[in-house]
Structures are given as structure tokens and as C-alpha cells.
Amino acid sequence: MSGLMPKRVKFRKQQRGKLKGCATRGNYVAFGDYGLQTLEPHWLSARQIEAGRIAAQHFLRRQGKIYIRVFPDKPISKKPLETRMGKGKADVDYWAARIKPGTMLFEVAGVPEDLAKQALARIAYKMPVRCRFVGRRLAV
Amino acid sequence: MAKEVPVLKAVPRDRIGSRYAKRLRTAGRLPAVVYGHGSVPMSVSLCQHETLLHLKKGEKVFTIDIEGQATETCLVKDLQFGFLGDNVIHVDLTRVNLDEFVNARIHLDFAGSPEGAKKTGTIVVHMTSEIVIRCKVRDMPDSIRVDVSTMGDVLTVGQIKLPAGIEAVTPGNTMLVQLQTIAEVAVAEAATGTGATAPEVLTAKKDDEAGKDAKAPAGDKKK
Numbered sequence: 086m087s088g089l090m091p092k093r094v095k096f097r098k099q100q101r102g103k104l105k106g107c108a109t110r111g112n113y114v115a116f117g118d119y120g121l122q123t124l125e126p127h128w129l130s131a132r133q134i135e136a137g138r139i140a141a142q143h144f145l146r147r148q149g150k151i152y153i154r155v156f157p158d159k160p161i162s163k164k165p166l167e168t169r170m171g172k173g174k175a176d177v178d179y180w181a182a183r184i185k186p187g188t189m190l191f192e193v194a195g196v197p198e199d200l201a202k203q204a205l206a207r208i209a210y211k212m213p214v215r216c217r218f219v220g221r222r223l224a225v
Numbered sequence: 226m227a228k229e230v231p232v233l234k235a236v237p238r239d240r241i242g243s244r245y246a247k248r249l250r251t252a253g254r255l256p257a258v259v260y261g262h263g264s265v266p267m268s269v270s271l272c273q274h275e276t277l278l279h280l281k282k283g284e285k286v287f288t289i290d291i292e293g294q295a296t297e298t299c300l301v302k303d304l305q306f307g308f309l310g311d312n313v314i315h316v317d318l319t320r321v322n323l324d325e326f327v328n329a330r331i332h333l334d335f336a337g338s339p340e341g342a343k344k345t346g347t348i349v350v351h352m353t354s355e356i357v358i359r360c361k362v363r364d365m366p367d368s369i370r371v372d373v374s375t376m377g378d379v380l381t382v383g384q385i386k387l388p389a390g391i392e393a394v395t396p397g398n399t400m401l402v403q404l405q406t407i408a409e410v411a412v413a414e415a416a417t418g419t420g421a422t423a424p425e426v427l428t429a430k431k432d433d434e435a436g437k438d439a440k441a442p443a444g445d446k447k448k
Contacts (some may be wrong), residue, residue: 090423092424092425093426093427094425094426094427095427095428096426096428099428112310113306113310113311115284141392147345148348149348150407174405177423186308186309187309187310194348195348195349195350195351196403219311221354223280224330224355225303225304
């Protein structure tokens, strides 16, 4: 297991929980100029986040700055194949970020809109959920 | 502020609450509340299309013509957003005088391209695109134009020229724009690829304790 994960946790394993409702926090462009917003709830694995980052970074090269707004802090356990049920909870298979509709996944700064749109579209291809491109919202 | 304060026609809301507000939104109205200056808060509804057009232009001061009541000059105090965080669902308006001093958050329009940004691997990062200013309502701009073509590596609030009659409330050392050098992609990938294979568990039992625990249930069974 490698990639994004917490440095330390209080407990090794977690219960599954529910993904109800929409995001009330982290649902607007905060750091960059444009963002990729999810429209569906999902467990986004560390590998998927990393795949998105690489896709965008290879496209943007050294032009823009990419912000990752989600972090995989939920351990997901999985029993090995051909294993009988029982014998306790399985080992952690991967780490995931809980995302709700409205969560901002990635943000891009320092590039024009058309380039940001293309970069975020490449990330969207790697995501297991429907996403949309958004800009900064009205400020008061 | 625009040369003329835009006038928005408002209709008082007899029934308040989320159900009635939802019905108003489907009918093309935008729920709002007018308060301040010691008067009674009043729930009103505005034309959604017209209000959003003005808000997108950056206008913050409006003359609210309330049906069957007095006309009020109001400043947009707060906006509430819908479930995806971008559609305006409610507006807070506070009563103001045009000669009153108020604090307001103003958008910055960055113009030009810094000299330093022409180097390969250097990008312009806008740390924030708005600042809080204090000025008379009459002097309030829709946005402030900032020329970044002559900036060095960093542009702070203290370095920008504000129009007459406007002072910045945001601290002068707050960074607005920064030139950042992006490291090679390969380096970034290598940095994220390495690291621990599993996180440290704070409540994990030590080997000795774990051994004792393992023995205890076995003893119980014998009894």
C-alpha cells in the first residue's frame, strides 16, 4: 500500500458509514481560479486521486498549480479472494476519501480558463463520478 | 458603485419559511431580507434574474423599492448558496446611507502579466482575489483594478494603489499575487510515491500487552 494516506490514525479500521446528503463544506473554489466539483457521492480511492493529479500535471507541465482538495483518510478493508466468512474484520485494502455531491476535488490556478478546463477534463476522465467544471463563486 | 444606484423592485413576503421560499424561487423570485438602522427586519422577494445580473457585475449597493412601502438604500451583506455551492438562494440586505462608512469585500481585477512570469516553470498564483476595504457607500467601487505587470516576486495589499477615499482593512502584508516556480513533474511524482506503507496506529497495543491479552481468554476457557 502506498500513495496518499494519513501519517497516523487512532484506530486501524473503520466501519463503513453512510454517504448521505450534499457537501456543506469544501464545496466552492477556495484556492485556485477554477475547480472540479463532483455531482455524486462516492469513496474516492487514493489511487484515483493520484491518477487524476498525474493526468492534469502531465497536461499542464509546469504551467499551473494544482490543488487537491480531498484527502483519503478512510481505511477500506477487503477480505482476500476464496476466503470463508468470519474470522474477524479483514485487513485494510486501500484508503479512500468520502466525497458528497458538491465536494471540490481539484482546483487549478495560474492558467487561462481554456487550459484549466482541458486539464480538469482529463482529471474528470479518471474519476469514478460525474463531475463539472466550476469557477469562483460570487463574493460579497 | 455604479454612477447610478440600480433600483430593484421588491415585494414583501407575507409567509416566511423554507417551503414558501422554495415556491418563490420556482416562480423566478429571490427571497431576501432587509434589516439594519434600528428598523424592523422585513422579508421581501426580488426578481431573481435582474438581481443576479447586478450581483455578477459586482454591484453591492441597491435602491430597494418595496411595494407599498418606502424606498430604501441597501448594501448586500451576505449571500446564501444552494446545495452545490454556487446558486444564490437568499440575499441579506442592510439599510445604509450613501454617506455612511462601511466595510465591504471588493473583488480585484488583475491586469497585465508580470515580467518574472515569462520564465519557464514560473506561474502567477493569485493568493486571494478580494480585499476588505472601508469607505463611504457612495465611493464604493464594483471592483479594483490592479496592475501586476510591474510587480516583483510578491504583491501585497500595501503595494496596491487604492482610489481616493478608500482604505484597506485587510492587513498591508497580506499577499495577493505570488510568482511561484513549479518543480519538475518527475520530482513531484517521486515525492508522493515514497513514504510509509501503513500509518502509525495511536491506540495499537504493544507486544507485551497484546501477549497478555491473548493468554487471558485461554485461561478463562479452562475454568
